[in-house]
Amino acid sequence: MLQQVYGHSSGSGAQGGESLREDLREFLSGEAPLHQLDDLTKVNPVTLETVLRCLQARYAADTFYTNAGCTLVALNPFKPVPQLYSPALMREYHAAPQPQKLKPHIFTVGEQTYRNVKSLTEPVNQSVIVSGESGAGKTWTSRCLMKFFAVVAASPTSWESHRITERIEQRILNSNPVMEAFGNACTLRNNNSSRFGKFIQLQLNRAQQMTGAAVQTYLLEKTRVACQASSERNFHIFYQICKGASTDERLQWHLPEGAAFSWLPNPERTLEEDCFEVTREAMLHLGIDTPTQNNIFQVLAGLLHLGNIRFANSEDEAQPCQLMGDAKCSIRTSALLLQLPEDPLLETLRIRTIRAGRQQVFQKPCSRAECDTRRDCVAKLVYARRNMQSRVWSGHLSTTRTTSPA
Numbered sequence: 001m002l003q004q005v006y007g008h009s010s011g012s013g014a015q016g017g018e019s020l021r022e023d024l025r026e027f028l029s030g031e032a033p034l035h036q037l038d039d040l041t042k043v044n045p046v047t048l049e050t051v052l053r054c055l056q057a058r059y060a061a062d063t064f065y066t067n068a069g070c071t072l073v074a075l076n077p078f079k080p081v082p083q084l085y086s087p088a089l090m091r092e093y094h095a096a097p098q099p100q101k102l103k104p105h106i107f108t109v110g111e112q113t114y115r116n117v118k119s120l121t122e123p124v125n126q127s128v129i130v131s132g133e134s135g136a137g138k139t140w141t142s143r144c145l146m147k148f149f150a151v152v153a154a155s156p157t158s159w160e161s162h163r164i165t166e167r168i169e170q171r172i173l174n175s176n177p178v179m180e181a182f183g184n185a186c187t188l189r190n191n192n193s194s195r196f197g198k199f200i201q202l203q204l205n206r207a208q209q210m211t212g213a214a215v216q217t218y219l220l221e222k223t224r225v226a227c228q229a230s231s232e233r234n235f236h237i238f239y240q241i242c243k244g245a246s247t248d249e250r251l252q253w254h255l256p257e258g259a260a261f262s263w264l265p266n267p268e269r270t271l272e273e274d275c276f277e278v279t280r281e282a283m284l285h286l287g288i289d290t291p292t293q294n295n296i297f298q299v300l301a302g303l304l305h306l307g308n309i310r311f312a313n314s315e316d317e318a319q320p321c322q323l324m325g326d327a328k329c330s331i332r333t334s335a336l337l338l339q340l341p342e343d344p345l346l347e348t349l350r351i352r353t354i355r356a357g358r359q360q361v362f363q364k365p366c367s368r369a370e371c372d373t374r375r376d377c378v379a380k381l382v383y384a385r386r387n388m389q390s391r392v393w394s395g396h397l398s399t400t401r402t403t404s405p406a
C-alpha cells in the first residue's frame with residue numbers, strides 16, 4: 001500500500017512537473033513582455049525562475065519597483081536615478097486620486113500610509129517595514145520615505161506651523177548624515193552599511209503636519225570600534241576626523257597627518273561618506289554646538305590612540321604585562337584625550353580586581369590576551385556612550401511633542 005501511494009504520488013509528480021514546465025515555457029514566451037508585469041501576483045506559474053526573470057526584465061528596462069500584492073519589491077539600481085525621486089514626482093503621487101494605479105513606487109507606499117493616517121473616519125497608526133539583505137537599499141528607501149513625508153506632511157495652515165514643520169523636516173533630513181557617520185561603515189557588501197537597526201517614528205498632529213520624530217536605535221555593532229574584518233573599515237566618523245580635521249584640530253586631537261592607527265584600516269580608500277564638513281554642518285543644524293562637537297571628536301581621537309596600545313607577555317605571572325614599543329606614548333595621549341588619569345587607566349587595562357565577600361579584594365595581573373580584551377571593552381563602552389545616535393534623536397531632533405527614545 002505504501003508502494004502504491006508512493007507510485008501514485010511519484011507518477012502525479014512527474015505529470016505535475018511536465019505541466020509546470022509547459023506553463024513555464026508558455027509564460028516565458030508569452031505575448032506580454034515580462035517587464036510590463038508590475039505585480040508579481042500576476043506571474044503564473046509562481047516559481048523562483050519566473051519571479052526572478054520578471055524582476056530581471058524590469059531591471060533591464062530601468063523599472064526598479066514591482067508590487068507583490070501589498071508588498072513592494074525594490075531593486076537597487078546601483079546608479080543615480082534622480083528623476084525617480086524628484087519633488088515633482090512626490091507631488092504627483094500625493095495628488096493622484098488613486099496612487100496605487102500609478103507605477104509601483106515607494107511613494108505609493110508613503111502616500112497610502114499617509115492617507116490611512118489622515119482618514120477622517122478612523123485614522124490609524126501606520127508602520128512600514130523595510131527589510132532586505134545588506135546593500136539591498138533599506139537605508140536609501142527609508143530616506144526616500146522620510147523625504148516624502150517631510151514634503152507631503154508640510155502643508156501649513158499658519159506661518160507659525162509652517163516654521164515648526166520646516167524645522168522638523170530639516171532636522172529629520174539633517175539627522176541622516178550624523179546617524180550614518182557614527183553608525184555606518186564600509187563593508188565588503190556596502191560602502192555605507194548601517195551597523196545598527198533603527199525604528200523611526202514620525203509624529204503628525206490632527207492637521208496631519210509633522211510635529212516631531214523619534215528614533216530608537218538598537219544593536220549597534222560596537223565590536224567594529226576595536227575589530228574590523230580585513231578589507232572593511234571602522235565607522236565613517238573616525239576617517240572623517242582623520243581626513244577632515246583642520247591643522248589646529250589635528251594638534252588638539254593629536255592626529256598628525258599620515259598617522260597610523262591600528263583601528264583605522266584601509267584609510268587610503270576615500271569614500272563620499274568621508275566628508276567631515278557635512279557631519280559637522282548637520283550636527284550644528286541639530287543644535288550640537290562646536291564646543292560639544294569638539295569634545296566628542298576629541299574622545300574619538302582618544303579611542304584611536306587607545307587602539308595603538310600593545311601589551312607584551314609578562315615573564316612573571318605576578319607582574320602586569322609590559323607595554324610594547326610606542327604604547328607608553330599612546331596611553332598618555334589616549335588618557336589625555338579621554339580626560340582620564342593615565343595611571344588608573346593603565347591599571348584598569350592590566351590588572352583585574354577580584355572581590356571575595358565583603359572584605360577581601362585581590363588584584364590579579366591580566367594575561368596579554370586579557371589586557372587586549374579589556375582595552376577593546378573600554379573602547380566599545382566609551383563609543384556606545386559617546387555615540388551620537390541616541391543624542392541626536394532624543395535631545396536634538398525633537399521639537400514639540402516628541403518622545404525620548406533610549
Ligand SMILES: Nc1ncnc2c1ncn2[C@@H]1O[C@H](COP(=O)(O)OP(=O)(O)OP(=O)(O)O)[C@@H](O)[C@H]1O
Nearest residue numbers: 076078079134135136137138139140190192193194
Ligand atoms: N533607489 C536607489 N537609487 C540609487 N542608488 C541606490 C538606491 N538604493 C540603493 N542605492 C545604492 O546602494 C547603496 C546601498 O544601499 P543602502 O545603504 O540603502 O543598503 P542597506 O540595505 O541599507 O544596507 P545595510 O544593511 O548594509 O545598511 C547606496 O549607498 C546607494 O549607493
